[in-house]
Amino acid sequence: MQLSNEEEDYNLSLSKFESMLKTNKVLFFDSEEFEEIILHYLDMGKAALAKKALKLALEQHPKSTGLKLVQVEMLVYDDKLELAEKLLNELYAIEPTNEEIYIQKANICSKRDQHEKAVEMLKIALQYTDDYADVYNLIGMEYLFMDNLEMAKESFIKCLEEDLEDQSALYNVVYCFEFLDQNQEAITYLNKYIDQNPYSEIAWHQLGRLHYGVKEYENAIRAFDYATLIDDEFLGAFMEKAKAYERLKKYAEAIESYSRTIELDDATSYALLRMGKCYEKLGNKVLALKYFNKTVHEDPLLDKGWIAITDFYVRQKNYQKALFFVNKALAIDNQNRLYWKRFATINKQMNFFEEAEFGYRKAVEFGDYGLDTWLFWVDILQFLGEFESAIQTLLQASEYFPEENEVEYRLAGLYFMIGQNTKAKFHLSNALRLNFDNYILLEDLFPVVWKKKMVQNYIAKHKK
Known part of the structure; x- marks a missing residue:
C-alpha cells in the first residue's frame, strides 16, 4: 500500500527528529512539523520526548501561536492550570478569533468541574472553527459530565451531521438513547443514519444490539448479518448474533456463530460455555460435556463453567459427579446462594440430609x-x-x-x-x-x- 505524500513527510519529520536526538545535531523544522511531532509523542504517551520537542520548537519558533497552544495543552495535561490560563490570556490578546484558544479554555474549565462554563467557551469556539464536528463532540462530552443526557445526545447528533464517520460520537449517541430508555427512538435514528452511511458496520452492530434489547431477535440477526458482511472479522457482531439465535432456539446457527468467534480470536470461556449449552439443547450430550470441559480448561476460575457441568450431571441423575463439580464452583465462590442451593439439592437426592440442611442454611444466609x-x-x-x-x-x-x-x-x-x-x-x-x-x-x-x-x-x- 502506497503512503500519501503527507504521510511520507510526517514519517520523514519523525525520523529526522529522532536522528537529531541521537546525534545531538540541531536541525531546523518548521512550526507545523514540530506540532505534529509533539502531538505524536503525546498520543504515544511519551511525555518526556514531547517536552523535549516542545523546548526545541519554542527555541526555533518563539512567536508561533500553534506551538504555544500545544504548550498550553501540555500544561493542562500536567494539571498546571494557572500557568496554562495565563498563557491563554496572552494568546487571546493576540488572536481573539482562534478557536483553539476557546477549546483550551473549555478544557481548563472542565478540569475544574466548571462544565457549564466549558460549554459556553465551546459555543464561542463554534463561531470561529472550521471543524464543527470536533467542537460538537466536545460539547457532548461536557453535557455527559453534567449528566444532561438529552443535551449530550443532541450535541453528538450534530457532530454526526457534520462528520458521519465519527465512531466515538456514534457510540455516544447510542449510549445517550439507551440511558434515556429511548430504544425505539434510537432504532429510528440508526435506520436514518444507515440510509446515509450504509457501510458503517458499527451502526449495523449498534442497531442489532438495540433490536436485541427490545427482544426483536430476527431484526437483530439481520443487523448483525450486515455488520459481519461489511467486516467479516467483526468478533462482537458474531457473538451478539449467536446470542440472538439462542433466544430464537436456533441452536445449530448459534453454534456456527460462536465457532466463528473462536476462529477469529482465542477461544473465550463464554463462547465455549454457550456452545456446550447449545449442544445440550440439541440433545448432543457428548459434545455438550466436551465443551463444558473445554470451558473450565480455558478458565479454571470460571464458576459458571463448573456449575454448567454440575447441572449437566444433575439432569443425568449422576449426583456423585454433580456433587464433585458443585464443590468446585463453591471453592471459587462460596457466597453464592444459587450454588449452595444446588449443593443442598444434590445432597438431599443422595440422602445426605445433614449436608443438605447445611446447604439450605447457607443459601438463606447468602440471600435466597x-x-x-x-x-x-x-x-x-x-x-x-x-x-x-x-x-x-x-x-x-x-x-x-x-x-x-x-x-x-x-x-x-x-x-x-x-x-x-x-x-x-x-x-x-x-x-x-x-x-x-x-x-x-x-x-x-x-x-x-x-x-x-x-x-x-x-x-x-x-x-x-
Whole structure:
C-alpha cells in the first residue's frame, strides 16, 4: 500500500527528529512539523520526548501561536492550570478569533468541574472553527459530565451531521438513547443514519444490539448479518448474533456463530460455555460435556463453567459427579446462594440430609429467600428431628411470607409434635383459613399428628 505524500513527510519529520536526538545535531523544522511531532509523542504517551520537542520548537519558533497552544495543552495535561490560563490570556490578546484558544479554555474549565462554563467557551469556539464536528463532540462530552443526557445526545447528533464517520460520537449517541430508555427512538435514528452511511458496520452492530434489547431477535440477526458482511472479522457482531439465535432456539446457527468467534480470536470461556449449552439443547450430550470441559480448561476460575457441568450431571441423575463439580464452583465462590442451593439439592437426592440442611442454611444466609428454599430446609430439619430449629426457621420465613398456608400448616404440625397445642391450633386455624383444601399436608408431613382425634375434630369443625 502506497503512503500519501503527507504521510511520507510526517514519517520523514519523525525520523529526522529522532536522528537529531541521537546525534545531538540541531536541525531546523518548521512550526507545523514540530506540532505534529509533539502531538505524536503525546498520543504515544511519551511525555518526556514531547517536552523535549516542545523546548526545541519554542527555541526555533518563539512567536508561533500553534506551538504555544500545544504548550498550553501540555500544561493542562500536567494539571498546571494557572500557568496554562495565563498563557491563554496572552494568546487571546493576540488572536481573539482562534478557536483553539476557546477549546483550551473549555478544557481548563472542565478540569475544574466548571462544565457549564466549558460549554459556553465551546459555543464561542463554534463561531470561529472550521471543524464543527470536533467542537460538537466536545460539547457532548461536557453535557455527559453534567449528566444532561438529552443535551449530550443532541450535541453528538450534530457532530454526526457534520462528520458521519465519527465512531466515538456514534457510540455516544447510542449510549445517550439507551440511558434515556429511548430504544425505539434510537432504532429510528440508526435506520436514518444507515440510509446515509450504509457501510458503517458499527451502526449495523449498534442497531442489532438495540433490536436485541427490545427482544426483536430476527431484526437483530439481520443487523448483525450486515455488520459481519461489511467486516467479516467483526468478533462482537458474531457473538451478539449467536446470542440472538439462542433466544430464537436456533441452536445449530448459534453454534456456527460462536465457532466463528473462536476462529477469529482465542477461544473465550463464554463462547465455549454457550456452545456446550447449545449442544445440550440439541440433545448432543457428548459434545455438550466436551465443551463444558473445554470451558473450565480455558478458565479454571470460571464458576459458571463448573456449575454448567454440575447441572449437566444433575439432569443425568449422576449426583456423585454433580456433587464433585458443585464443590468446585463453591471453592471459587462460596457466597453464592444459587450454588449452595444446588449443593443442598444434590445432597438431599443422595440422602445426605445433614449436608443438605447445611446447604439450605447457607443459601438463606447468602440471600435466597425463596419459599421453596425455606420449606426444603424446614422439612429436612424435621426429618432430622430438630423440631425447635424447624419452628424458628419457619417463624423467620413467615416474616417474608406472612400469609402462606404451607408455612402455617408446618408450624401447626411442629407445635403439635412438641406438645404446644395452643400455638398449634392457632397456626392450624390460620392455615385452614388461607387454604382449607391443603390440610392434606398434615397427613403427608406429620402422619402422627394427623391421626390425633383432636386434630381431626378441629379440621371437621372448620369445615362446617
